[in-house]
Amino acid sequence: MTKFFTLLGREVKSFFYSPIAYVVICFFLFLMGFTFYFAVYALNRGPTDVTVLQAFFTMILFWFAYPLVFPLITMRSFSEEFKLGTIESLMTAPVKDWQVVITKWLGCVIFYMILWIPTLLYFLVFDWATKEHAAHAPGAYFGSYLLLLLMGMFYCSVGCFASVLTKNQIVAAIISLVMILALFFAGMLEYVMMDTSGTIQNVFGYFSAIEHMDTFSKGIIDSRPIVWYLSMTTFMLVLTYQVFQTRKWKM
Amino acid sequence: MIKVENLTKKYAGFTAINNISFEVGKGEIVGFLGPNGAGKSTTMRILSSFMPATSGRASIAGYDVFENSMEARTHLGYMPENVPLYTDMRVSEYLVYRAKLKGVTGRRLKERVGDVKELCGLGEVENRIVSTLSKGYRQRVGLADALVHEPDLLILDEPTIGLDPNQIRSVRELIKNLGRHHTILLSTHILPEVEATCSRVIIINRGRIEASDTPDNLRRQLRGAGGIRLEANPGNEDAVAELQKISGIKDVTIQDEGEWKRFLIRAEGNADLREEIFRLAADRKWRVRELSMRGATLEDVFVEMTHTDA
Numbered sequence: 001m002t003k004f005f006t007l008l009g010r011e012v013k014s015f016f017y018s019p020i021a022y023v024v025i026c027f028f029l030f031l032m033g034f035t036f037y038f039a040v041y042a043l044n045r046g047p048t049d050v051t052v053l054q055a056f057f058t059m060i061l062f063w064f065a066y067p068l069v070f071p072l073i074t075m076r077s078f079s080e081e082f083k084l085g086t087i088e089s090l091m092t093a094p095v096k097d098w099q100v101v102i103t104k105w106l107g108c109v110i111f112y113m114i115l116w117i118p119t120l121l122y123f124l125v126f127d128w129a130t131k132e133h134a135a136h137a138p139g140a141y142f143g144s145y146l147l148l149l150l151m152g153m154f155y156c157s158v159g160c161f162a163s164v165l166t167k168n169q170i171v172a173a174i175i176s177l178v179m180i181l182a183l184f185f186a187g188m189l190e191y192v193m194m195d196t197s198g199t200i201q202n203v204f205g206y207f208s209a210i211e212h213m214d215t216f217s218k219g220i221i222d223s224r225p226i227v228w229y230l231s232m233t234t235f236m237l238v239l240t241y242q243v244f245q246t247r248k249w250k251m
Numbered sequence: 252m253i254k255v256e257n258l259t260k261k262y263a264g265f266t267a268i269n270n271i272s273f274e275v276g277k278g279e280i281v282g283f284l285g286p287n288g289a290g291k292s293t294t295m296r297i298l299s300s301f302m303p304a305t306s307g308r309a310s311i312a313g314y315d316v317f318e319n320s321m322e323a324r325t326h327l328g329y330m331p332e333n334v335p336l337y338t339d340m341r342v343s344e345y346l347v348y349r350a351k352l353k354g355v356t357g358r359r360l361k362e363r364v365g366d367v368k369e370l371c372g373l374g375e376v377e378n379r380i381v382s383t384l385s386k387g388y389r390q391r392v393g394l395a396d397a398l399v400h401e402p403d404l405l406i407l408d409e410p411t412i413g414l415d416p417n418q419i420r421s422v423r424e425l426i427k428n429l430g431r432h433h434t435i436l437l438s439t440h441i442l443p444e445v446e447a448t449c450s451r452v453i454i455i456n457r458g459r460i461e462a463s464d465t466p467d468n469l470r471r472q473l474r475g476a477g478g479i480r481l482e483a484n485p486g487n488e489d490a491v492a493e494l495q496k497i498s499g500i501k502d503v504t505i506q507d508e509g510e511w512k513r514f515l516i517r518a519e520g521n522a523d524l525r526e527e528i529f530r531l532a533a534d535r536k537w538r539v540r541e542l543s544m545r546g547a548t549l550e551d552v553f554v555e556m557t558h559t560d561a
Contacts, residue, residue, distance in 0.1 A: 006351040010337075017339035085335030089396070092299040092331070093352045094324040248303050 004099055011077075011107025021111070024072045028115050031065040036122045052126055053135035057144055057217045063210060067155070067180045071173035073111055074159025077104045078244070082167030101160070101241045108156040109149075116148060139219035147216040150229035151209060155180055157236035164243045184209060252277050252404050252434040253298065258307035260293050267293040269458035270307070275451075277403075280430040282449035282466075283438040286557050290458045291438040292332055295408050298436075299329040312403055325354060328397035328433075332408040334389050336396075338382035342373055345381060346395055353400035367395040371425065387418040394425070405429065407437040411444060423448055442549045452549070456557040469552045479516040479525060482507075482541035483532060490514065493535065497527050511540065 015021040039055035056062065081087040090100065123134040123141070135141055155176075162176035163169075187208030205211050212225040253275040260267045268290035275281050285291050297304045298311065300320040309316045314323040337345060346364045355363050368374055371391040376384060381392065390410065397405055410426065411419045419441065427448050429435060439445060445452055446466050454462045454469075462469060483490065490512065494503045499519050507513035518524045525542055532539050 002356060003352055003354070006348060010348055014337070014339060084338070085331065085333060086337055088296070088301055088331040089329075089335055089349075092301050092324060092327070092329045093349065094321045094354060095352055096321070
């Protein structure tokens with residue numbers, strides 16, 4: 001277990017060694033702050049039963065910025081090691097392949113969570129400044145941030161998978177962005193295909209991230225998205241592990 | 252310590268190493284020689300369990316590198332070619348990280364990291380970031396990393412490549428000292444280095460082992476190379492004809508014309524005919540500036556064994 005935490009520590013710390021972390025944090029907090037401002041601004045225009053929390057997480061600006069974060073976080077995870085050749089010193093130390101895959105992914109998830117912590121302040125400040133509540137109940141916060149974690153786990157696993165495919169970080173970023181956007185747009189087909197049958201619409205709706213967020217930000221914890229994200233994360237991590245193992249193939 | 256049996260590695264349609272077998276015993280320092288692309292790095296990568304062989308077996312300290320890879324890796328200190336390091340870490344931090352990965356913990360961790368820093372002369376750069384280090388220091392960090400868990404066996408892939416002559420000398424000294432407690436397999440292109448440090452040489456070419464012996468024996472086996480060098484001023488006499496009259500001389504070539512001529516004289520069976528040549532020169536009253544015998548060098552052996560007419 002010591003080795004596991006040694007690897008994990010290196011993964012998390014390495015974000016802060018490079019300027020990427022600070023660029024991502026600034027970019028992210030700037031866009032999220034902007035989104036929050038517009039959410040409050042929009043709600044100010046007239047009476048509504050939408051809470052600030054719901055408005056924030058369902059803003060189109062939020063969904064525009066959100067998928068961009070993952071390629072930036074995950075692109076270097078494997079690619080950089082391949083490029084620098086450090087994969088050779090890493091994999092000739094007595095560490096297991098799965099330890100490397102899990103710690104790389106978990107490192108990304110931890111960094112992603114660090115990104116989100118400051119956004120809790122938005123709601124605290126809102127409550128303090130307006131003496132109003134940004135959400136109806138604590139459950140809505142719990143639901144929103146739980147879903148953020150689940151989505152983060154899944155999209156980070158997609159990003160790690162893209163990164164294990166290539167030693168070029170840019171290529172890794174593009175592959176993961178395309179995969180994540182494809183999943184997003186598949187979820188949006190629900191809104192586009194108005195005239196198709198209800199079953200197909202429901203199928204696409206089942207993995208629509210926006211739909212999930214709509215539910216969770218109301219404080220409704222639906223088990224179906226939880227199962228979807230956890231199982232897909234596992235699936236992507238297994239795929240990543242398999243690709244990582246190809247160097248051991250006997251040809 | 253190392254046992255390699257019928258090892259073959261094929262990349263898509265290309266055979267990098269072809270059915271090689273060798274052994275390295277405890278306490279040996281073995282030099283692994285061969286031209287670029289001969290299969291040295293491939294063999295080392297298989298031994299370090301970075302990649303598997305297509306067929307055949309290899310073991311380190313009795314552990315199969317593929318089946319008992321974890322045990323094999325704990326007994327091995329491996330320094331890959333070009334010494335890949337995390338360039339964003341500090342030297343001390345990197346060594347602590349590597350030591351922990353290799354299972355060094357507790358009080359021993361501090362002790363070992365301190366020891367290897369001292370051994371490899373890293374004291375003054377311990378707080379520097381790796382990316383700011385010179386090539387020589389990076390090489391030493393790589394070596395410190397390979398040593399940090401006190402492995403029985405060291406595999407060093409071109410440990411002196413890209414270093415200046417002073418650094419090469421200090422790394423060579425370091426390797427020689429390490430050889431007292433460790434078994435070492437190292438690959439290099441610098442042949443005088445092998446002659447200075449290695450107790451045995453394995454020459455590999457096109458994926459096959461061409462020779463495996465001590466540097467002295469290899470030189471001895473190589474007949475015909477080397478010869479006697481004479482630098483003399485024979486005046487107007489035909490020195491070549493005169494020299495060829497001495498019995499046992501195979502051929503004489505003039506390397507440098509002019510008033511002072513330089514001759515390379517080859518004798519049958521590399522016999523030492525310096526005395527006879529001296530007597531001839533003295534009889535004929537040639538003025539002589541140099542008379543020396545030069546044996547075959549490891550370089551001659553290397554060229555002879557790996558030369559291709561391509």
